[in-house]
Amino acid sequence: MPDLNRRRFLQLSGATVAFTALSQSVARAAAIAPQGTTGTIQDVQHIVVLMQENRSFDHYFGSMKGVRGFGDPRPVTLPSGKSVWHQTTSGNKEVLPFRPQVDNLGLQFVQDLNHDWAGTHQAFDNGKYDKWVPAKSPTTMAYLTRQDIPFHYALADAFTVCDAYHCSLMSSTDPNRYYLWTGYTGNDGTGGGPVLGNQEAGYSWTTYPERLQQAGVPWKVYQDIGDGLDAAGSWGWISDAYRGTYGDNSLLYFDNYRNAQPGDPLYDKARTGTNAAAGDGLFDQLTADVKAGTLPQVSWIVAPEAYTEHPNWPANYGAWYISQALDALTSNSDVWARTALFITYDENDGFFDHVVPPFPPSGAAQGLSTVPTSADYFAGNASYGAGPYGLGPRVPMLVVSPWSTGGYTCSETFDHTSVIRFMEQRFGVQEPHISPWRRAICGDLTSAFDFTATDATAPALPSTTAYLPPDHNRHADYVPTPPATGSLPKQEPGARPTRPLRYAPYVDGSANTSAGTFKLTFSAGATAGAQFLVVGANRTDGPWTYTAEAGKTVADTWNTAYSKNVTDLTVHGPNGFLRRFRHPGRTAGPEVTARHNTTTGNLDLTLTNAGSTSAVLTISNAYSGSPLTVTVAKGATVTRTLDLGGCRNWYDVSVTMTGQADFVRRLAGHVETGTPGLSDPGIITT
Numbered sequence: 001m002p003d004l005n006r007r008r009f010l011q012l013s014g015a016t017v018a019f020t021a022l023s024q025s026v027a028r029a030a031a032i033a034p035q036g037t038t039g040t041i042q043d044v045q046h047i048v049v050l051m052q053e054n055r056s057f058d059h060y061f062g063s064m065k066g067v068r069g070f071g072d073p074r075p076v077t078l079p080s081g082k083s084v085w086h087q088t089t090s091g092n093k094e095v096l097p098f099r100p101q102v103d104n105l106g107l108q109f110v111q112d113l114n115h116d117w118a119g120t121h122q123a124f125d126n127g128k129y130d131k132w133v134p135a136k137s138p139t140t141m142a143y144l145t146r147q148d149i150p151f152h153y154a155l156a157d158a159f160t161v162c163d164a165y166h167c168s169l170m171s172s173t174d175p176n177r178y179y180l181w182t183g184y185t186g187n188d189g190t191g192g193g194p195v196l197g198n199q200e201a202g203y204s205w206t207t208y209p210e211r212l213q214q215a216g217v218p219w220k221v222y223q224d225i226g227d228g229l230d231a232a233g234s235w236g237w238i239s240d241a242y243r244g245t246y247g248d249n250s251l252l253y254f255d256n257y258r259n260a261q262p263g264d265p266l267y268d269k270a271r272t273g274t275n276a277a278a279g280d281g282l283f284d285q286l287t288a289d290v291k292a293g294t295l296p297q298v299s300w301i302v303a304p305e306a307y308t309e310h311p312n313w314p315a316n317y318g319a320w321y322i323s324q325a326l327d328a329l330t331s332n333s334d335v336w337a338r339t340a341l342f343i344t345y346d347e348n349d350g351f352f353d354h355v356v357p358p359f360p361p362s363g364a365a366q367g368l369s370t371v372p373t374s375a376d377y378f379a380g381n382a383s384y385g386a387g388p389y390g391l392g393p394r395v396p397m398l399v400v401s402p403w404s405t406g407g408y409t410c411s412e413t414f415d416h417t418s419v420i421r422f423m424e425q426r427f428g429v430q431e432p433h434i435s436p437w438r439r440a441i442c443g444d445l446t447s448a449f450d451f452t453a454t455d456a457t458a459p460a461l462p463s464t465t466a467y468l469p470p471d472h473n474r475h476a477d478y479v480p481t482p483p484a485t486g487s488l489p490k491q492e493p494g495a496r497p498t499r500p501l502r503y504a505p506y507v508d509g510s511a512n513t514s515a516g517t518f519k520l521t522f523s524a525g526a527t528a529g530a531q532f533l534v535v536g537a538n539r540t541d542g543p544w545t546y547t548a549e550a551g552k553t554v555a556d557t558w559n560t561a562y563s564k565n566v567t568d569l570t571v572h573g574p575n576g577f578l579r580r581f582r583h584p585g586r587t588a589g590p591e592v593t594a595r596h597n598t599t600t601g602n603l604d605l606t607l608t609n610a611g612s613t614s615a616v617l618t619i620s621n622a623y624s625g626s627p628l629t630v631t632v633a634k635g636a637t638v639t640r641t642l643d644l645g646g647c648r649n650w651y652d653v654s655v656t657m658t659g660q661a662d663f664v665r666r667l668a669g670h671v672e673t674g675t676p677g678l679s680d681p682g683i684i685t686t
Helices: 003-013 015-020 022-031 057-061 117-127 132-136 150-158 173-182 208-215 284-292 315-329 417-427 436-441
Strands: 046-052 160-162 219-224 272-274 298-302 339-345 367-369 397-400 408-410 506-512 517-523 530-536 544-548 553-559 567-572 578-583 590-596 603-609 615-621 628-632 637-642 650-657 660-670
Touching: 022 150, 022 315, 046 173, 046 315, 046 417, 057 150, 117 132, 150 315, 150 397, 173 208, 173 417, 208 219, 208 417, 219 284, 284 315, 315 339, 339 417, 367 553, 436 544, 506 567, 506 578, 506 590, 517 544, 517 567, 517 578, 544 553, 590 615, 590 650, 590 660, 603 615, 603 628, 603 650, 615 637, 628 637
Parallel strands: 046 298, 046 339, 160 408, 219 272, 219 298, 367 544
Antiparallel strands: 160 397, 339 397, 506 517, 517 553, 530 544, 530 567, 567 578, 578 660, 590 603, 603 637, 615 628, 615 650, 650 660
């Protein structure tokens, strides 16, 4: 390593002293109580966004207690009939998630994987989600644990982690960052879009900081600019990994910023930083603004390459960087007491995540939506194949704020446009680029907060003294080798508190015996929209995708002649919601409908029988109680309420019929009551 780089690394990292101080930064942040007068989002005076690089949710947090990770009790089933964990090579060899057996995994320079449009859509496979290893290599299934990245886990345990936050696009860094900064990637073809890769050609559509500027909302980008800005004003990939922005300040790929001169807000505010060549401290400007009480209302922090957590740099270099950002932001407790910090990742690199992301249908044969989806489906061209823009795979999102302490999980569906929508809610500055479909299914991140909170508690934290690298050199990529025989990893034992959500979903089924069809009707409830994925166990023409905006329903029918006269459809929705409908062909018989009782927290069932004889049904909740037998006479309707008080308002109910093996209804999910809860007790931990 050149001497300049070595000195710069030591200066930035602060050697042992800085690494042992990492946990102190979390404790200090968590111990500062919020300040507010309204008990609403209007109390937030500063929004700060730090977007890191290229990690998936399962890759970082799949083994964390209480999140929808490796112990998910309701994973999607692949066309092979096995769960989504059982990915295979092109030669049909299984590769399950594995933790690489190497010392100091959090300090390894792990192999970078394919994460372009073509490779990600190959893994996605039109929603089948079964081509991860052929598209990405076996390294895609590698993951880290608490012992590898204890600082990241400490942040999640002290604040709030979102386990349904997705990147915006099934592709690489730049277009995902355009979603963060502009709400789309030029999907409508104006201003040089759509951009599906890292071309960085220069674009002319309006960015959200420009809208903030016009509305009079103060904003700034903090970065270590070093000497990476040449005389022509070009910002590319900086060769010196310990300074510059790694090209991650994507505002500088827009013409209005490229052409701006000193004195123009688009120049001055988008290029704020330290002069690395002169040896100024990395966070000097941010710290100075915080201490002076001049931190803008909206800020973005952009890390130098070595600290971005890009896979071919160690995750724990990024941990040090995040801790330094926290130190700066908490250097004035009055400022931090009114601040919301979002720490997220632009995309998943090529690392596997097991939750199939919400996506719009390619056409009526693949599903339906109550809102337009044309802005979210790319028709294809000579360079890129057709497919949905997104959502992409899940990525980590940590919400760090005096209003988000307590180690909560928030399971509302989000993507990068949710960050803009949080700003919309706070400042009233709208972003018209965000599509109706994304607004229908993605939240605005307010559910990750409790703005009425007044207390703060310093958490117990792990030691971080082992973060000091063994040397300060750039190493060759480490390529993990999966075990010869894999096994499904487990999650940590224990529950996590959960934030209340707006969902009250239901899916109703009904058989039309004369037409030989089976109909499903989808709803997310009155106050939130959602996307539903439908998988057919005995069909090859799926999966299908359905979007129901808040307060509306969408319905579709399946011809049972294509499934040997036996319906077997499974529906996946938000926060572990599941419905399975297995029905014997053209046979009339019973049906089960379920509604969440948001007042009592219980599940209300309605059992009807259109058959010619009485039906004896057995109702079993895997989470509590003894099986219940109910006889429903011909033409009758029977109601039952399942008390979920003993299982945290979660349920996983099976309804079977005596004498008819092909009748199965499975209903699973969580009944929201508007109050915090606890994580899914069905998460497998042993």
